[in-house]
Amino acid sequence: MTTESAGSARARLELARDLAREVRREQRAAWFPLLVFGVITLIAIPVTRAGHAAGLVCRGNLAPGEHGVRVCVAHNSAAFVYWPVALIAAYVLIAFFYLRLARARGVGTRVRPYVVVGLVLACVTIAASIWASHRVLSGGYDFAGWHLQGPDLYRLIAPACAIGLALLVLAAVDRSVVLGAVALVFLVIAIGRPDFGWSIRQTSRWAFAPHLVIEAAVLLLASAGFALVQLQHRRARRRPV
Amino acid sequence: MSGHPVNGLDDVVHQRVRLGILAVAHEARQVEFGYLRTRLELTGGNLSQHLATLENAGLVTITKGYEGKRPRTWVSLTKAGRRGLREEVTRLKRVIDQIEQANPSA
Numbered sequence: 001m002t003t004e005s006a007g008s009a010r011a012r013l014e015l016a017r018d019l020a021r022e023v024r025r026e027q028r029a030a031w032f033p034l035l036v037f038g039v040i041t042l043i044a045i046p047v048t049r050a051g052h053a054a055g056l057v058c059r060g061n062l063a064p065g066e067h068g069v070r071v072c073v074a075h076n077s078a079a080f081v082y083w084p085v086a087l088i089a090a091y092v093l094i095a096f097f098y099l100r101l102a103r104a105r106g107v108g109t110r111v112r113p114y115v116v117v118g119l120v121l122a123c124v125t126i127a128a129s130i131w132a133s134h135r136v137l138s139g140g141y142d143f144a145g146w147h148l149q150g151p152d153l154y155r156l157i158a159p160a161c162a163i164g165l166a167l168l169v170l171a172a173v174d175r176s177v178v179l180g181a182v183a184l185v186f187l188v189i190a191i192g193r194p195d196f197g198w199s200i201r202q203t204s205r206w207a208f209a210p211h212l213v214i215e216a217a218v219l220l221l222a223s224a225g226f227a228l229v230q231l232q233h234r235r236a237r238r239r240p241v
Numbered sequence: 242m243s244g245h246p247v248n249g250l251d252d253v254v255h256q257r258v259r260l261g262i263l264a265v266a267h268e269a270r271q272v273e274f275g276y277l278r279t280r281l282e283l284t285g286g287n288l289s290q291h292l293a294t295l296e297n298a299g300l301v302t303i304t305k306g307y308e309g310k311r312p313r314t315w316v317s318l319t320k321a322g323r324r325g326l327r328e329e330v331t332r333l334k335r336v337i338d339q340i341e342q343a344n345p346s347a
Contacts, residue, residue: 006337006340009333009336009340012260013330016261016263016264016326016330017264019264019265019268020264023272026269103308105276106276107271107272108272109270110270
């Protein structure tokens with residue numbers, strides 16, 4: 001009798017776990033945020049190309065005849081406006097899509113923390129960009145035990161970093177290890193900025209493009225992969241046993 | 242309540258279909274009647290009876306509404322429902338542990 005009880009208890013626990021796992025599969029739609037972020041990253045290429053250098057700020061005033069280093073930076077006028085609008089529009093679109101999908105499938109959604117964190121990250125990125133546009137970030141900076149160089153800071157406050165962090169939150173919400181791995185790879189690319197041997201000379205107005213193309217490609221490929229897996233899963237479920 | 246953990250199992254929650262409803266509603270936050278019927282392979286009448294039992298026990302709330310012109314019924318867990326599910330899972334694990342300790346070959 002006791003053996004029967006153990007089997008029955010185990011069967012009930014497995015039933016509850018299987019049903020919960022199935023619900024999680026129904027709720028997942030990571031391909032959509034990846035697609036949206038991939039598309040806005042691609043659109044950023046012509047937008048950035050159309051912009052011009054604005055808000056020039058310099059550090060290190062040199063008197064006439066004096067030798068030394070003077071660092072000047074400027075931001076791209078079009079990208080400066082485009083990214084805040086694109087990021088916020090992306091989160092609104094993603095929230096709307098998840099809600100519609102959840103209603104259509106008959107289950108609720110856990111997307112709220114993702115959208116809230118995403119919007120907060122977008123606002124922090126915007127605020128940091130505005131702050132950085134008024135000064136030259138060169139030399140070293142110490143933050144909570146981390147030593148960062150000026151160029152590292154520009155990468156950390158870049159929109160790609162906000163996208164990567166938001167994807168990490170989505171991975172936690174979806175409890176998806178694969179999405180977590182994709183988010184980490186994307187963050188490494190966003191911060192490390194590898195060019196995989198593809199670079200355009202710095203004097204060209206397209207010099208920025210390879211990084212955006214690489215970031216967009218990672219997001220779009222990941223989106224296609226997730227969409228394919230989800231499609232296969234849905235087909236398998238429809239197939240008679 | 243002492244002795245074998247089987248004695249502590251709540252019949253309302255322990256029943257196979259109702260445990261399934263609670264597990265789905267917990268994961269989904271709220272779940273539509275049609276989803277439950279399909280997933281648990283029940284008839285509408287059978288599912289309604291189980292939902293009524295859970296609602297009477299204060300474990301779920303049932304909300305009726307419309308999605309466009311289609312009537313929809315949504316089920317969500319109450320605080321007591323979440324607690325009931327958590328306790329049931331804990332008790333089931335204890336049942337398994339105790340039996341396995343008493344009879345390792347089982």
